[in-house]
Amino acid sequence: MEFDEFTRQIGIRIQGLRKKQGLSQEALAEAIERSTDTISNIERGFGSTRIETMFRIADVLATTLTELFDVGPPLPIDRDRRKLIDQLLELIATEDAAFIEAVIAQTEIVKRVRDRAARAPRPRG
Numbered sequence: 001m002e003f004d005e006f007t008r009q010i011g012i013r014i015q016g017l018r019k020k021q022g023l024s025q026e027a028l029a030e031a032i033e034r035s036t037d038t039i040s041n042i043e044r045g046f047g048s049t050r051i052e053t054m055f056r057i058a059d060v061l062a063t064t065l066t067e068l069f070d071v072g073p074p075l076p077i078d079r080d081r082r083k084l085i086d087q088l089l090e091l092i093a094t095e096d097a098a099f100i101e102a103v104i105a106q107t108e109i110v111k112r113v114r115d116r117a118a119r120a121p122r123p124r125g
Contacts, residue, residue, distance in 0.1 A: 008045030009071035012086070015043040016093025017061040032056035 025039040
């Protein structure tokens with residue numbers, strides 16, 4: 001995984017946790033004694049930050065550094081698909097586990113229907 005992708009995934013996770021707790025960027029910045037610009041840059045995956053700052057963020061968001069940094073394996077995808085996936089992640093980042101599980105279940109159904117349709121014989125004519 002490229003560093004830029006890694007920091008973007010961490011930023012998405014932080015933003016989702018922040019929003020889930022009803023915190024603004026300003027409130028999180030104040031709680032960790034950093035600027036709002038710092039929070040904005042972290043959430044957008046710009047640059048890097050000190051581990052102390054990440055530790056403070058994890059503490060305020062009631063999570064661990066392990067959970068913040070566990071972004072999973074990279075997907076070999078093109079830029080346009082990456083943007084769409086990022087949009088999807090932003091949409092569901094603040095939802096609870098039951099909602100995300102429902103989205104996964106629905107996606108699996110859509111994929112199965114699509115795969116069956118692709119395997120079905122086409123009428124000649």
